[in-house]
Amino acid sequence: MTSLSFEDLPVRDDLRGQSPYGAPQAPVPVALNVNENTHPVPDEVVADVVAAVAEALRGVNRYPDREFTELREGFARYLGHGLDASNIWAANGSNEVLQHIMQAFAGPGRTVFGFAPTYSMYPLLARGVGSDWVAGTRGEAFEIDPADAAAQVREARPDVVLLCAPNNPTGTPLPRDVIEAVYDATDGVVVVDEAYAEFSRGAGSALPLLEGRERLVVSRTMSKAFAYAGARVGYLAAHPAFVDALRLVRLPYHLSALTQAAAVAALRHAETMLRTVDDIVAQRDRIAAGLADLGYAVYPSGANFVLFAGVPDPRAMFSALRERGILIRDIGIPGHLRVTAGTVEESTLFLEAMADLTP
Structure with missing residues (x-):
């Protein structure tokens, strides 16, 4: 079959050059990148x-x-x-x-x-x-x-x-x-x-x-x-x-x-079903406090994730965490990364990895 991309098809002009939505999906032990509820259904x-x-x-x-x-x-x-x-x-x-x-x-x-x-x-x-x-x-x-x-x-x-x-x-x-x-x-x-x-x-x-x-x-x-x-x-x-x-x-x-x-x-x-919310909020606040202790600028969050700034090279940090089996999100804002609040164990692994990777 010949090589073909959708750009070669009669796709609408206003869609040419656009990229589809896509967050990384990878089989890692700690997935904290797409703001899922990391607690299973009871x-x-x-x-x-x-x-x-x-x-x-x-x-x-x-x-x-x-x-x-x-x-x-x-x-x-x-x-x-x-x-x-x-x-x-x-x-x-x-x-x-x-x-x-x-x-x-x-x-x-x-x-x-x-x-x-x-x-x-x-x-x-x-x-x-x-x-x-x-x-x-x-x-x-x-x-x-x-x-x-x-x-x-x-x-x-x-x-x-x-x-x-x-x-x-x-x-x-x-x-x-x-x-x-x-x-x-x-x-x-x-x-x-x-x-x-x-x-x-x-x-x-x-x-x-x-x-x-x-x-x-x-x-x-x-x-x-x-x-x-x-x-x-x-x-x-x-x-x-x-x-x-x-x-x-x-x-x-x-x-x-x-x-x-x-x-x-x-x-x-x-x-x-909503019993996990308090646990998630607690881990969100714990992650925020832990990142602040490491010197990162943490933004107030009303969600189940934390955005933090002060990352010299977000792509490098993202890759270093992924090598450790931890997936977070590089959202494209210079100097920033986002992490979902996980279980106690997942949040601990993330904070420990950040402590090791922070100069």
Whole structure:
């Protein structure tokens, strides 16, 4: 077969020269690079999920509930704030949730805005639907000032604004006054991506702001706090009319019967599933303190990871850690690296390796 790259095919012009999303995947003993929950799903929950999926298999010859009603009801109960199933949407991971939003409210000739550095999938999702991506700026410590944020949004006049709360890859919490200022500054859709919300302490969710703001959306995932990354389940809360718009772009029966069953079962055990959050937050804070003791500049984090600066050669440090069987993330910010909070044992191995590698 002749050598061929996708650039040789009649691919869209606006996709030429772009790179796909990709975090390194390698069989290492300590993987702390993609912000997974490093604690396995508890055995008691596994048993219930397996039973639920087995029961769903009995009817898998039929299409699943297209409206995934039971799952939406479960998410509404979990989120609270007076929400019901009509306020909820779900898909195969929060990335697909965001993609549905892009398909419905962005597209060719439209603009998507976010404050950089932020989640690297945002520009890819925007460009994937033919939209222009506009990157705003943050402060020196990656914070966002409400007045400055509103001014940037008014100037950009975006159709969709993506706010990562807390922000990935920096961990920066997002105060509600920033969300309110941005919402008031645009006629477009404002999405608050709360993938790491359960790890925030005292930051506050944007869910209370939904009332009276029909263009505001709060996106969540089961991948992080629920330790369900491999199950691929994301969801959002919004005005029912907004949810209706997403039905125009979703694929038929986009959530399989097995996915729905596994997610509904996990939600029945929400309290058990979230028991690891306190442990992860403790390890996050322990890593932050340990890195600070080694002389690194550590940024405040409301997520399950830590961004730190003062690394003379991030690529060299990344490689040296990988040689020791520890995988973290070089996010492309000069002098910075990011590490996920692991188990006690994983966090210890990381901190010991950093102590050995730090001059």
